[in-house]
Amino acid sequence: MPEKLLKIKLIIPLPISINKLYINQYVYDPKTKKWIPTGKRIMSEEGKKLKEQIQLETIKQLQSQEWDYEWTKTNYIYQDCYIYMNRAGRDDNNIFKLLNDSLEKVVYDNDSRVLTRTQRILIDSENPRVELIISQVPFRGIFDNEEQMRQFEERCRTCRRYKNNCSILKKAKEGRIQKEIDEKLNCKEYKKKKG
Numbered sequence: 001m002p003e004k005l006l007k008i009k010l011i012i013p014l015p016i017s018i019n020k021l022y023i024n025q026y027v028y029d030p031k032t033k034k035w036i037p038t039g040k041r042i043m044s045e046e047g048k049k050l051k052e053q054i055q056l057e058t059i060k061q062l063q064s065q066e067w068d069y070e071w072t073k074t075n076y077i078y079q080d081c082y083i084y085m086n087r088a089g090r091d092d093n094n095i096f097k098l099l100n101d102s103l104e105k106v107v108y109d110n111d112s113r114v115l116t117r118t119q120r121i122l123i124d125s126e127n128p129r130v131e132l133i134i135s136q137v138p139f140r141g142i143f144d145n146e147e148q149m150r151q152f153e154e155r156c157r158t159c160r161r162y163k164n165n166c167s168i169l170k171k172a173k174e175g176r177i178q179k180e181i182d183e184k185l186n187c188k189e190y191k192k193k194k195g
């Protein structure tokens with residue numbers, strides 16, 4: 001039976017752009033009685049508030065949907081975005097920093113596992129928002145899906161290297177391209193086990 005891939009839908013407030021998200025940090029110097037820039041960039045109050053709002057909304061909406069947070073620790077997920085901008089001319093790339101930062105540790109473990117895809121940009125000045133469809137990807141490492149990986153490993157079980165935790169198999173599951181495995185997924189290092 002094909003594996004059931006989980007999918008959730010979220011509707012969250014439209015994130016602010018990177019320009020508004022970070023501000024310069026200042027410290028007060030009592031000697032000169034002046035505020036001096038430290039050279040560091042910190043999250044603005046507006047950014048912090050919006051991040052909290054996005055997280056609260058997400059937690060609420062997740063309660064009625066099936067999702068597997070643990071799965072995201074070792075697999076990729078698609079994040080399809082339908083963006084309703086507050087005005088024309090905004091760049092979608094500018095909103096992903098706050099969006100992904102907010103969903104990290106709530107929906108997924110690390111945003112490096114997130115494959116973000118903008119599906120549509122519309123303008124809704126009355127109700128700016130982002131509608132997200134977040135789903136588990138079908139591929140596993142170099143394999144197109146779970147079934148293809150299972151079939152490959154089935155053959156590995158008859159190979160001499162399998163019982164020694166074959167590093168080629170391990171790397172293939174991690175998505176590493178190796179010269180030992182060709183495009184048709186034939187392993188050149190296969191050696192039939194005796195007996």
Ligand code: SF4
Nearest residue numbers: 156159166169187189
């Ligand atoms: S050498 Fe190739 S066929 Fe043998 S266990 Fe490793 S990946 Fe599988």
